[in-house]
Amino acid sequence: MMVKLVSKNFEIPNAHTLEVARNHGRYASLEKLFTMSPDAVTAEVEKSGLRGKGGGGAATGEKWRLIPKNSDKPVYLVINADEGEPGTFKDRQILEFDPHLLLEGIINSSYAIGAHHAYVYVRGEYVFWINRLQDAIDEAYAAGILGENILGHDYALHVTVHKGAGAYICGEKTALLESLEGKRGHPRLKPKGKEPEWFFGNPTVVNNVETIASVPYIINEGYEAYRAYGTAESPGTMLFGISGQVERPGVYELPYGTSMKEVIYTLCGGIKNGKKLKAIIPGGSSVQILRADEIEDITLDYESLKAHGSSLGTGGMIVMDEEVSIPEVMKNLFEFYHHESCGQCTPCREGTGWVDRILAKILAGKGTQEDFKIILDACDMLNGKTICVFAPSVAFIAQSYIQKFREEFEALIK
Amino acid sequence: MSTFLFNQDNEEKFSALLERYPDKSSLMLPSLWMVQYQEGWISLDAMQFVAKKLGCSAMDVYSVASFYSMFLLQPIGTHHIQLCKTLSCMLAGAKTLQEHLQNRLGIKAGETTKDGKFTLSLVECLGSCGTSPCMRLNDDYIENLTLEKLDALLEELSK
Numbered sequence: 001m002m003v004k005l006v007s008k009n010f011e012i013p014n015a016h017t018l019e020v021a022r023n024h025g026r027y028a029s030l031e032k033l034f035t036m037s038p039d040a041v042t043a044e045v046e047k048s049g050l051r052g053k054g055g056g057g058a059a060t061g062e063k064w065r066l067i068p069k070n071s072d073k074p075v076y077l078v079i080n081a082d083e084g085e086p087g088t089f090k091d092r093q094i095l096e097f098d099p100h101l102l103l104e105g106i107i108n109s110s111y112a113i114g115a116h117h118a119y120v121y122v123r124g125e126y127v128f129w130i131n132r133l134q135d136a137i138d139e140a141y142a143a144g145i146l147g148e149n150i151l152g153h154d155y156a157l158h159v160t161v162h163k164g165a166g167a168y169i170c171g172e173k174t175a176l177l178e179s180l181e182g183k184r185g186h187p188r189l190k191p192k193g194k195e196p197e198w199f200f201g202n203p204t205v206v207n208n209v210e211t212i213a214s215v216p217y218i219i220n221e222g223y224e225a226y227r228a229y230g231t232a233e234s235p236g237t238m239l240f241g242i243s244g245q246v247e248r249p250g251v252y253e254l255p256y257g258t259s260m261k262e263v264i265y266t267l268c269g270g271i272k273n274g275k276k277l278k279a280i281i282p283g284g285s286s287v288q289i290l291r292a293d294e295i296e297d298i299t300l301d302y303e304s305l306k307a308h309g310s311s312l313g314t315g316g317m318i319v320m321d322e323e324v325s326i327p328e329v330m331k332n333l334f335e336f337y338h339h340e341s342c343g344q345c346t347p348c349r350e351g352t353g354w355v356d357r358i359l360a361k362i363l364a365g366k367g368t369q370e371d372f373k374i375i376l377d378a379c380d381m382l383n384g385k386t387i388c389v390f391a392p393s394v395a396f397i398a399q400s401y402i403q404k405f406r407e408e409f410e411a412l413i414k
Numbered sequence: 415m416s417t418f419l420f421n422q423d424n425e426e427k428f429s430a431l432l433e434r435y436p437d438k439s440s441l442m443l444p445s446l447w448m449v450q451y452q453e454g455w456i457s458l459d460a461m462q463f464v465a466k467k468l469g470c471s472a473m474d475v476y477s478v479a480s481f482y483s484m485f486l487l488q489p490i491g492t493h494h495i496q497l498c499k500t501l502s503c504m505l506a507g508a509k510t511l512q513e514h515l516q517n518r519l520g521i522k523a524g525e526t527t528k529d530g531k532f533t534l535s536l537v538e539c540l541g542s543c544g545t546s547p548c549m550r551l552n553d554d555y556i557e558n559l560t561l562e563k564l565d566a567l568l569e570e571l572s573k
Contacts, residue, residue, distance in 0.1 A: 183442070
C-alpha cells in the first residue's frame with residue numbers, strides 16, 4: 001500500500017549524514033538540474049501537478065510562476081517548517097531522517113525561481129530537528145553543495161535556519177513572513193489578484209517542507225513518473241500522519257486515492273483495544289470531523305474529502321473510538337484555537353473565546369438550548385469577516401461538530 | 415539605559431547573522447532567543463538592549479516578545495516541564511499525566527515549585543501526535559509518556 005518517494009531513506013541508519021545520504025541517491029538530481037533551464041525545472045514541476053502539502057494544496061508550479069521574471073530585486077525561497085496543526089507530525093520526519101532530501105529540494109526549487117537565499121522557518125519547539133537540519137547544512141556547505149558555485153556550477157545558494165517561538169499562526173505563510181521580518185505573526189491582507197509573497201518587499205515563494213522534499217524525485221524521474229501515482233487531480237504521494245486511537249499510529253507515505261478505511265484497518269491495525277470507530281478528523285484539527293458511517297467510500301485525495309464535506313488538509317488524521325466524548329474534543333480544540341488566535345481581528349480573538357466558554361458551560365451541565373444558537377451565531381461572525389482563514393476554518397469545524405454529534409451535546413444539556 | 419549585554423559568543427553570533435538577512439529587523443527573534451538562552455528569561459532591561467541593537471523602540475521589542483508563547487518574560491524553574499494538552503495527547507491520557515504531575519510537584523499548571531526546581535506548563539500541540547502523550551523537558555522531547563516513565567524522570571531530576 002505504501003509508496004516511498006519521499007520516505008525512501010527514512011529507515012536507513014544515519015541517512016541524515018551526508019555520506020550515507022549521498023550513497024543513497026541524495027543530490028543525484030543536481031547534475032541533471034544544472035543542464036536544465038530554470039524555466040524547464042518549473043515546467044517539470046508544473047506538469048507533475050505537485051500540490052502543496054502544508055494544508056492548502058495549492059499548485060506548486062503555479063506558485064513559482066508568480067515570481068516576476070528579470071526582476072532587479074532578489075528572490076527568496078522560504079520553507080515553512082512551522083508544523084503546528086494538531087494531528088500533524090510529518091515534516092519533522094523529513095528533518096530527522098533525511099534532511100539532505102530537503103536541502104536537495106531547496107536547491108532544485110531555488111534554482112527554478114532564481115533565488116540565491118532560502119530560509120527554513122522551523123517551529124521553536126523543534127530544537128532537536130533544528131540542530132539536525134543545521135548539521136546537514138554545515139556538512140553541505142563544507143562539501144561545496146551549498147554556498148558559491150555549487151558543485152562547480154555557476155550558481156550560488158545560501159540556506160539559513162530561522163527558529164520560531166511558539167505561535168501556531170506563523171504556519172500561515174504571510175504570518176510566517178511577518179515573523180521572519182521580526183514582527184508579531186499577524187497574517188497579511190490577501191491581494192486581489194495573484195501575486196507572489198513578499199519578504200521585505202522582495203518576491204518570495206513559501207512552500208512546505210514536504211512539498212519541497214517531493215521535488216528531487218520529479219526532477220530525477222520526470223513528471224510522468226510522479227503522475228503514475230495518485231489521482232488526476234491529486235498526483236503523487238503524501239505523508240499521512242495517523243494518531244489517536246489506532247493500534248499502530250505513525251507516518252505512512254501513500255499515493256493519493258488510497259482508501260481511508262484500508263489505511264485505518266489494515267496499515268494502522270484498526271481501532272485500539274478492539275473498540276469501534278466513532279469519528280475521524282481527516283486532515284489536521286482545522287478540517288471538518290467525519291462520523292464513522294461517512295468514511296466508507298472515502299479515498300485520501302483532495303476530491304474525495306471535499307465531496308464528503310471535509311478536506312485533506314495536512315493529511316494528519318486523528319482517529320477517535322466509541323468512548324470519546326465529542327463535546328470534550330470540541331472543547332479541547334477551542335481552547336487551542338482561542339489560545340492560538342493571533343488577536344489581530346476582533347471576531348476571531350473574541351469569537352473563539354466565546355465558543356470555548358459556552359462549551360465549558362455545557363460540559364459543566366449548565367447548558368441550555370439557547371447555547372446552540374449562540375455557537376452558530378458566533379460561527380457566522382467568525383466566517384468571512386477576518387484577514388486570514390483561521391476563523392472561517394474554526395467556524396466550519398464548529399458547525400460540523402454540532403451538526404454531526406448534536407445528540408451528545410443535547411445529552412449534556414438535559 | 416540597559417545594563418544587559420550579550421556575551422562574547424552571542425555578540426559573534428549576532429554579527430554573523432547580520433550577513434544572512436536583507437534587513438536587520440529579521441534578527442528580532444534570533445536576538446530574543448540569544449537573550450533567553452543567556453539569561454534564562456527576557457527582562458525589560460534586555461529588551462532595551464535588543465531595541466538598541468536593532469534600531470527600533472523598546473516597545474517594538476516588547477510587542478514581539480509578548481506575542482510568542484515560548485519567550486519567557488519572567489524567570490522560571492530549572493526544569494521546565496511543558497506537557498502537551500492538545501487533542502491527540504488528550505486522547506492518549508494527557509489529563510491523567512497533568513493531575514499526576516500537579517500532585518507530585520504540589521503545584522498547578524503555570525506555577526513553579528518553591529525550591530525553584532520545577533515549572534509546569536501546559537502547552538498546545540507539540541507535533542508528537544503519533545507518539546503521544548508527549549512533553550518537553552526544557553528543549554528535549556519525551557514521547558510515549560506513561561506514569562511510570564514520568565515518575566522515573568522526576569526521581570532522576572529531584573536528585
